[in-house]
Amino acid sequence: MNRLLIVNATIVNENRSFKADVLISDGYIERIGSDLSGLPADLVIDANGQYLLPGVIDDQVHFREPGLTHKATIRSESRAAVAGGVTTFMEMPNTVPNALTQELLADKYAIAARSSMANYSFFMGVSNDNLAEVLRTDPRSVCGIKVFMGSSTGSMLVDDEHVLNELFRESPMLIATHCEDEATVRANTEHYRATYGDKATAALHPLVRNEAACLTSSSLAVELAQRHNTRLHILHISTADELSLFTNATALRDKRITAEVCVHHLWFDSRDYEQSGNQIKCNPAIKDAHHKEALLAALLDDRLDIIATDHAPHTWAEKQQPYWQAPAGLPLVQHPLLMMLEFVQQGKLSIETLVRKMCHAPADCFRIEKRGYIREGYWADLVLVDTNQPTTVSKQNLLYQCGWSPLEGHTFGATVTHTIVSGELVYQNGTFLADRAGKRLVFDR
Structure with a gap:
């Protein structure tokens, strides 16, 4: 056509x-x-x-291919994305093997070229020992560099301060960070394991991965970025405590430090663990309701720049394990537009703001060429x-390979x-x- x-x-x-x-x-x-x-x-x-x-641009998804295709594939999840109005995604490197070399990154692009329904880009991953490889990344053809300053799979936790300092000093392109302080999370885990043992439930998750873990790590990322004038984008901000790190005094395209909020941190709060349990266990954790309200306010006044999903599917069987064993993450890429349109219908934001935060802002933040706007020549x-x-979410219309959603x-x-x-x-x-x-x-x- x-x-x-x-x-x-x-x-x-x-x-x-x-x-x-x-x-x-x-x-x-x-x-x-x-x-x-x-x-x-x-x-x-x-x-x-x-x-x-304009089609929604989701700058943070986990489509699980290669290596974790029992959970999802680029084909299955990009189909779900398109059905939900997401026309473009940027996918994370913690697949198996982790995308820590240019060759492994190229493999993911080859899979997407064969199978993706939506437009795509993939982040280059960082470990404590691949800095030279990271710096070979082409800024014109790769969305960014992803740093896990908190728990991740494989060898992708970057907790060497020397490596972090060198990365922020040397990188010519956008660095996207997952910010949770590992020492804080480990100490909290030990405390709550000792206290609750096998009786622990997902309601403990915002205590294990608490506000202090987020603020400590986000503050370090911002300090490094300011020291080296690095282009920093902090993913999935989940606390009111972190909002003072960001500004609305500068136009988005001129910001050196940007941040996003995910739909689940705007939609759910800690009261929802009673009904949803491990289904809404994610990192960083969904926390108390006052954080949800503060995040929405910061989105509206432009301290937070982008709305994303952090789509992270796991199988239903994996999620049915006890709290300590159940993996973190929830499938969302089929529904972010409908979720935010409900906010529009509730009067929480305008449809123009929705488009700005889900379509224009990701294009501007990542400087995507000729996408994100309805413009002649784009x-x-x-x-x-x-x-x-209306749309009712049911197993019959879910397109996620994992076959479930906390929104059912x-x-x-x-x-x-x-x-x-x-x-x-x-x-x-x-x-x-x-x-x-x-x-x-x-x-x-």
Whole structure:
């Protein structure tokens, strides 16, 4: 399909909502106008009564391939992403083997080129002994460097202060960090294991991985970035305590230090462990309700820049293990847009802010070339949503390979009806129209 015409849409873009048509040609947005209905097209979609949004860009997912494909694959999770309006993802390096060499990183790109429904990029991983390899990473073709300053799989915990200092001093590109202080977490783990033993439940998780662990580690990352003028992006901020580390005094594209909040830290709080238990066990932990409210406020006033998912699927059997053995992480990439549209419907944020935080800001933060906006000459990554058509989450409509969600049974007030990836209509009213459409991201650096 070379030419696709969308007519009568309400476009949400660059802090505006307006009625217009969009002509897509050979993958790109050719024209945006008030009356394009007479132009020739291979397919016309009448979007009357629907919102047309830029595709969501999720800068933090774990798609588990290679090595952990009993949980998920790039194919399965990118399909779930597209069905939820996520047209672009950036995936983490703690697969098996960990992506700690340029060759292993290239292997992941090759898998995505064969199988990804969504546009893609992959982070280069850091360990205590691969700094020279990390510094070979190409800023134009790789989204960033990922540092686990807290627990991770394999050898990816970076706790050598000399290595951290050298990395922040030498890296020419964005460093994304998972910030939890390992010494604090280990001490808390020992204390609560001794106190509760096998009777421990997920309700202890925000105590084991507490506010102090987050603030100690985030403060160190910010201090290193300020010392070396490093481009730092702190992932999944989960506490009110950390918010003073960030500013809204500078435009996003000029910030040297940015931060994101994940949908589950805005949606759930510690009261939800009673019902959901290990299903919402994640790192950093979901904490007390006052943190949730503070995170939303910081998102609205631009101290927090991006909304992401940290999509991290595990099998149902793995999650049914006792608290200490159950892995951390929850599957979310099919539903972040619907979750935040519910916030819009509740009056917690505007739809223009949603688009800014989920589409524009990731593109600006990572300097993605020609994506994240509805602009002539940009790639056509677009989503149509019907805010009058509800969606109930059930096992029958889940596309995650793991087959479960902590949102099961919840009814959202909106539905994703169409998803366009790099100019190709890939999803329409519950049906996939293509097998693969994703393209590798390019960065304007």
